[in-house]
Amino acid sequence: MKHRRIQKLLSAYIDDELTQQEREAIKVHIHTCGECAEVLSELKCNSQRIADLRQTAPPGIWEVVQAQIVSGQRTKDRSRSRHIRRRWIFRPIPAVAGTIVLACLVLGLIYFSPTQNYHDDPIDLYVAIHTDYGMDNFGAQYTDINQPFEITDTEFQEETEVYLDAHFGD
Amino acid sequence: MVSVGAAHFISTEAEELVDQQERDLIEHCQAGDAEAMGRIVRLYQNQVYNIAFGMLGNAEDAQDITQDVFLLVWEKIGQFKFKSRFSTWLYRVATNMCINEKNRRQRQQTSPTEMDDSQAWTPIDSRTPEKEVLLVEQQEILHAALAQLKHDYRKILILREMENLSYDELAEVLNCSVGRVKSRLHEARLSLRKVLKQKDW
Ligand SMILES: [Zn+2]
Numbered sequence: 001m002k003h004r005r006i007q008k009l010l011s012a013y014i015d016d017e018l019t020q021q022e023r024e025a026i027k028v029h030i031h032t033c034g035e036c037a038e039v040l041s042e043l044k045c046n047s048q049r050i051a052d053l054r055q056t057a058p059p060g061i062w063e064v065v066q067a068q069i070v071s072g073q074r075t076k077d078r079s080r081s082r083h084i085r086r087r088w089i090f091r092p093i094p095a096v097a098g099t100i101v102l103a104c105l106v107l108g109l110i111y112f113s114p115t116q117n118y119h120d121d122p123i124d125l126y127v128a129i130h131t132d133y134g135m136d137n138f139g140a141q142y143t144d145i146n147q148p149f150e151i152t153d154t155e156f157q158e159e160t161e162v163y164l165d166a167h168f169g170d
Numbered sequence: 171m172v173s174v175g176a177a178h179f180i181s182t183e184a185e186e187l188v189d190q191q192e193r194d195l196i197e198h199c200q201a202g203d204a205e206a207m208g209r210i211v212r213l214y215q216n217q218v219y220n221i222a223f224g225m226l227g228n229a230e231d232a233q234d235i236t237q238d239v240f241l242l243v244w245e246k247i248g249q250f251k252f253k254s255r256f257s258t259w260l261y262r263v264a265t266n267m268c269i270n271e272k273n274r275r276q277r278q279q280t281s282p283t284e285m286d287d288s289q290a291w292t293p294i295d296s297r298t299p300e301k302e303v304l305l306v307e308q309q310e311i312l313h314a315a316l317a318q319l320k321h322d323y324r325k326i327l328i329l330r331e332m333e334n335l336s337y338d339e340l341a342e343v344l345n346c347s348v349g350r351v352k353s354r355l356h357e358a359r360l361s362l363r364k365v366l367k368q369k370d371w
Contacts, residue, residue: 011356015330017337043359046366049312050224050331057219058233062211065240069204 003033010040014047192256199247207247211240214257217333218264224328225268227313235271239264258342261333265325265343272321315365323358330355 006029012018013026030037192213198206218239222232242263250259316324322344329335329343340351 008353008356011359012337012352015337015355017352039363042363046359046362047331049308050316050327051334053224053309053312054216054220054332055223057215057236058229061215061219061233061236061240062208064237065211065244066204066208068237068241069207069244 220332221264227317261343269321318365326355327358
């Protein structure tokens with residue numbers, strides 16, 4: 001093979017992408033042609049130099065991608081984002097804790113509100129405003145502001161105690 | 171670092187298993203499974219990062235583009251139909267995004283050879299500091315030389331030398347014949363040699 005043809009095959013020779021015949025021809029030529037031998041060694045060296053530029057990616061790439069995937073999830077896959085929401089909100093422990101916190105807030109608000117003097121026990125008022133019994137008598141507290149609002153039906157009281165024990169007792 | 175070259179030492183059976191696992195992962199991604207995407211990112215982040223570093227010449231841009239590539243992959247993975255290897259599809263996305271970024275920067279008249287030396291090179295084994303400085307300088311010269319090449323030349327060199335792609339795989343990524351790969355790769359290497367010679371290398 002001629003020098004020019006050999007030179008064009010030097011890259012494929014480095015990459016071992018030649019036929020046996022071509023490879024042999026190049027080996028023979030290199031022994032007699034200083035120029036081709038020099039080009040070959042330089043190309044090999046440069047290839048190695050680029051390979052040596054390789055390094056490990058910095059940490060945290062997935063975390064950044066993940067954050068953007070999750071924030072963009074709604075447009076990509078609605079059913080999945082609903083699934084995620086459901087999973088978090090309807091877990092039993094957060095749900096119960098949330099209810100208790102909410103109940104405490106409501107009761108606390110009521111307890112410390114100006115009407116507190118009518119109800120020493122906030123549970124009484126809680127029951128009053130959250131049941132039919134309470135609702136039936138709800139206006140009473142406004143008709144006579146000095147009249148304490150009391151639950152007089154003992155049977156109802158027992159029922160509510162059972163209810164409260166079941167839901168708020170240990 | 172995971173080297174594509176290592177694939178040569180894996181048996182055909184093991185390779186098929188890896189292919190099947192990868193197919194499962196991709197199908198999970200296509201069904202919207204972000205955890206599967208996380209595994210894809212971990213499998214390919216070094217390759218994509220190195221392509222980006224080679225194409226763009228600095229660590230910060232390489233990191234940004236790597237993240238963008240995987241975001242785009244997540245968005246477009248439904249379009250992957252298993253007609254080519256996933257890696258070649260991914261590398262095509264990566265190189266195209268890098269070239270887009272490069273063009274965008276050139277329109278903004280940023281110097282293409284601008285170097286970022288804010289990030290120290292990761293020290294390996296027992297290199298002395300002087301040797302490290304020399305290494306960083308050499309790497310900067312190389313990146314500057316790569317930046318001077320045509321996009322097509324830079325792309326084929328990075329895919330070949332860094333990612334160790336075969337001529338078949340290169341033809342797939344570059345969407346051309348193996349014959350064209352042969353000639354273009356050789357032209358690219360001669361072009362780099364010329365640029366480095368001008369820098370007295
Ligand atoms: Zn010759």
